[in-house]
Amino acid sequence: MKHLPISKQQLIVAMISLSFGGMAQAALTINGSPDSGSSARMSWGGADSLSEARNIMYKSNSGSTIRKVDNGYGTTNLTNAGSYGSSSNNYNNNNNYNTTYRGSFGSRTDMVPISTNSRSVAVIDAETGESIYEKNADVARPMASITKIMTAMVVLDSGLDMREEITLDPEDFVGPKRASSRLKSGDRLNRAEMLLMSLMKSENPAAKSLARNYPGGYSAFMRAMNQKAQDLGMTTAFFGDPTGLDKRNVASSNDLVKLVRAAGNYDVIRRFSTTKSYDFYVANYSNGNRTYKANNTSSLVRSGNYPIGISKTGFINEAGRCVVMETRVNNRPAIIVILGANSSATRWGDAKNILNSLATRRTV
Template identity: 85%
Template sequence: MRNLSLTKQQLVAALISMSLGGVAQAALTINGNPEASARVSWGGADSLSEARNIMYSKSSTVSRSNSGSDIKKVDNGYGTTNITNASSYGSSNNRFNNSNSYNTTYRGSFGSSDMIPISTDSRSVAVIDAETGESIYEKGADIARPMASITKVMTAMVVLDSGLDMREELILEPEDFVGPKRASSRLKSGDRLNRAEMLLMSLMKSENPAAKSLARNYPGGYDAFMRAMNRKAQELGMTTAFFGDPTGLDKRNVASSNDLVKMIRAAGNYDVIRRFSTTKSYDFYVANYASGNRTYSANNTSSLVRSGSYPIGISKTGFINEAGRCVVMETRVNNRPAIIVILGANSSATRWGDAKNILNSLASRRTV
């Protein structure tokens, strides 16, 4: 599959196309050619090549079950599989219909015969078989811990729920660089990006000023955004969760690994989050009237996404001193979906070592 050039207009068109269409996108028109179609990839698309074919398609459909509820469909190359039962996030009447009917209740119990035989070094770990709902590995999974930039997944959901214009240009202000901690950033005050680009910057590169700007430009302002984040957590049944800022730099941002599983499962209903969080790299064109325009070349913060060695459908990393190294992801191994949450690793090597250990164990796990 050839790589396609990506412009700001195309990025905007991606969000518009997804907001006006449905959530089931297994076979879509590419570049207006009805003879060409693409499968939904499980993340890690080289420079957005596969994601573009889906995101920029003008064709999309909504699949409904007999009961009338929308069913999220993901085609991973082995045939279409139902991942979640949820309300639509792409009806023509309401771009992101927040009806609070997320499927975040899990069947099964810890101690199943399907438990994966591993040990991990991170402080808190949860692995859920997303098909059966069973917990297949837990370690300190009910203890609330700082989550760092895992926060930005919730930030993205609240932004998308708002139905705000993704074409609107946002300007970074000095206050977007002020937070509970000092954090490095290659962005500058006065930088101009549209809302879609700010969201991609937040999920892929984990740029804190971009997430702050998204919250500041929410209806009712920053405080209203924070209330919406905590309200969303309650709606998802995240009983241990609290959000004090939209970036994750605030150590008060906490949740248990089991609650973060619920958040990632809900995030799976947003194709934008799937595509943006698993984008390997992107060259942003940043306008700045004071300091001049420039190109910002950014890479995904996840080494697993960048390597493309594993099928990853959602990904987000995080780090502050209080949280340690963290990562959440959704994956599909042996045609079985799983959600993985790792919190409190004492080093990057520990975090990725635990993640690979889990992924490799899932690959050898029986599937019948």
């Protein structure tokens, strides 16, 4: 179903109405047909993902946007293993996972028998933190736009009004590297839309504008990103900019596992990063208003053939092709990090190889 352009006032009214129930959800669902079964309720590519994310964000004062953040070490209660993603946003917080569990994914001595072509790979059982497959997983490498997951967490931690309109300035288009963008200086979107642009379409000016409009400004935002990395135990990580265009943005695959685990506690990141496509209505006083049709940068999310709970791709020359994702195979959650693929075909080939190998493993 195609979205018709609507005014900014109409959009805000629809957003606010979402906080009072599901009556307005049809107007803000993502493109595509609703999934049947539980996958849509779990936010993995479900057609209700975007509308429910907006519902969560506009109830931010109640604390429902942010859940207890996993410290990244794999021994805490995982809030995202319960009934997350339901329309009531209820969580099952009573799941205590034994770190000695030897279930469907096996132990360190029983890893996935595969070969990958990317330079660094980590696959872990998200319930126990056990390694399923590793390749140069402790070596820090440029992470490119995977950076934007940390950007999103810092924005959501701030508790800022997601309905506040942000205008792109010329400085939002200046960065460590030249990068193409369909956004323009003077474009006006609210903070929620800028966040969706950053996570789904990986628009660099949108991420830069979110950092610039942070309390204390851009420098304070960068300090918050690196402090967050320390808090999560990401000992190899450094963030030099909020977009990932800076080659100094580095982390090991194992540290990015911690990043994805922490991101799983934010419903908005789950919804926005797995939104397949969306038609943005962009206002601009100088260049005129227009519709920006955007698709997710992940071919796996767009295809809908795999259950993806969190997703972010990245690319700069120094980083190669990268992707992080959370998935569920044989009713077990896993986190996959792939860094340094020489091509897009290599990145997705490694990802599918891992997913298919997990699917053939035994269950409890």
